Amino acid sequence: MSEPVFIHPNALVETDQIGVGTKVWAFAHVMPDAVVGKDCNIGDHVFIESGACIGNGVTIKNNALIWKGVHVAD
DSSP, rough: OOOEEEOOTTTTEEOOOOTTTTTTTOOOOOOTEEETTTTOOEEEEEEEEETOOOTTTTTEOOOOOOTTTOEOOO
């Protein structure tokens, strides 16, 4: 059984499309209409723009920028 979503208190997550087991760390910003799969690890200060899609099991390291239209596969 997967663990629930973890969102650090200092992260800003504006989408409800976050998969189970995903962790979003401090100062990350996930905009509305972005999709993040299950069991992902979204590092500190990551920005994921609306319209971006992150697959399952993806790690995005600190300070990365993921723009609209970008799709990162599983």
